[in-house]
Amino acid sequence: MSAVEFCNVKKQYGDLQALKGVSFDVEEGAFFGLLGPNGAGKSTLINAMSGLVVPSSGSIRVMGQDVVADYRQTRRALGLVPQELIADPFFNIRELLLLQSGYFGLKGREQRAWVDELLERLALADKADSLTHQLSGGMKRRALIAMALVHKPQVLVLDEPTAGVDVDLRRTLWDFTRELHKKGHTIILTTHYLEEAETLCDRVAIMQKGQIKALDQTSALLSKHAYRYLKVVVPKTYLQQTPQLPQPLQEILVETEANALIFRVDKDVALADVLGHLSQAGVPVEDIISRDATLEEVFIDLTADHSVATGETAC
Ligand SMILES: Nc1ncnc2c1ncn2[C@@H]1O[C@H](COP(=O)(O)OP(=O)(O)OP(=O)(O)O)[C@@H](O)[C@H]1O
Numbered sequence: 518m519s520a521v522e523f524c525n526v527k528k529q530y531g532d533l534q535a536l537k538g539v540s541f542d543v544e545e546g547a548f549f550g551l552l553g554p555n556g557a558g559k560s561t562l563i564n565a566m567s568g569l570v571v572p573s574s575g576s577i578r579v580m581g582q583d584v585v586a587d588y589r590q591t592r593r594a595l596g597l598v599p600q601e602l603i604a605d606p607f608f609n610i611r612e613l614l615l616l617q618s619g620y621f622g623l624k625g626r627e628q629r630a631w632v633d634e635l636l637e638r639l640a641l642a643d644k645a646d647s648l649t650h651q652l653s654g655g656m657k658r659r660a661l662i663a664m665a666l667v668h669k670p671q672v673l674v675l676d677e678p679t680a681g682v683d684v685d686l687r688r689t690l691w692d693f694t695r696e697l698h699k700k701g702h703t704i705i706l707t708t709h710y711l712e713e714a715e716t717l718c719d720r721v722a723i724m725q726k727g728q729i730k731a732l733d734q735t736s737a738l739l740s741k742h743a744y745r746y747l748k749v750v751v752p753k754t755y756l757q758q759t760p761q762l763p764q765p766l767q768e769i770l771v772e773t774e775a776n777a778l779i780f781r782v783d784k785d786v787a788l789a790d791v792l793g794h795l796s797q798a799g800v801p802v803e804d805i806i807s808r809d810a811t812l813e814e815v816f817i818d819l820t821a822d823h824s825v826a827t828g829e830t831a832c
Pocket residue numbers: 530533535553554555556557558559560561562
């Protein structure tokens with residue numbers, strides 16, 4: 518079953534078409550990455566899913582219910598972690614969580630125990646009595662996640678949860694999110710940290726200019742990429758002489774490290790050809806490491822290509 522179904526979703530802001538007809542499904546239980554450069558339309562899509570933005574046309578269903586017609590049910594099925602904390606400055610964190618619980622009609626000892634568990638799991642227990650303005654940026658983020666989880670939603674949507682967050686906290690957040698995913702929650706994540714998306718997400722959509730540019734299993738997207746990368750390790754002293762490489766190598770050179778040359782090689786080109794060029798040019802090769810593209814490289818490649826988007830699925 519699909520946890521979320523986007524069907525030809527369009528959003529117009531004056532002259533700007535922020536969403537140009539987006540259609541795709543997120544399977545129940547998926548860990549789904551929604552990626553794209555700034556202004557691609559990710560937040561607009563997520564906010565439309567959460568009922569915060571009304572689409573100009575098209576429809577969105579969450580756990581089978583329409584987000585406009587069945588707002589109450591879909592709101593209950595969704596937990597949104599927004600980019601910024603907009604909270605009442607007069608309540609402390611525990612009170613905010615209990616207040617949020619109240620919006621969903623959840624109260625009593627069991628709910629209070631769940632709120633305490635959330636505070637504990639998100640390392641906020643010692644800040645439970647602090648007001649939001651007394652929290653650091655990282656703590657505010659954890660508070661946002663706790664708020665999104667008070668009603669144990671089936672679908673958790675995280676909009677750039679780790680922007681500006683230190684390494685330790687990022688790890689804590691991901692461990693917790695993974696745990697929720699294992700428990701059966703569907704996770705939808707937007708992030709600009711593509712390494713993070715590559716590690717966490719089993720499926721990703723890449724958006725650009727309000728359209729889906731690519732949508733696939735993360736592993737398929739990586740293996741379908743037309744290039745592999747060759748790291749050719751050479752002595753540092755060789756590179757210090759700024760050697761002139763022959764044209765065929767110059768064309769595929771993407772990076773020079775202190776002791777290595779990185780080449781982007783078309784998968785159709787035989788490695789023996791590249792080795793032949795290296796040998797002819799007298800490059801003192803110490804080691805060669807071949808690898809597939811990273812999600813970041815696939816992303817850069819796809820978003821640099823401004824052709825008409827593909828990969829959109831009909832609804
Ligand atoms: N309320 C609004 N009024 C007018 N234009 C808007 C509004 N919200 C978003 N936009 C425009 O819609 C486009 C998509 O914005 P959106 O915030 O969805 O992008 P994004 O992919 O989430 O970007 P980022 O990665 O920077 O968060 C942008 O051009 C933005 O300026």
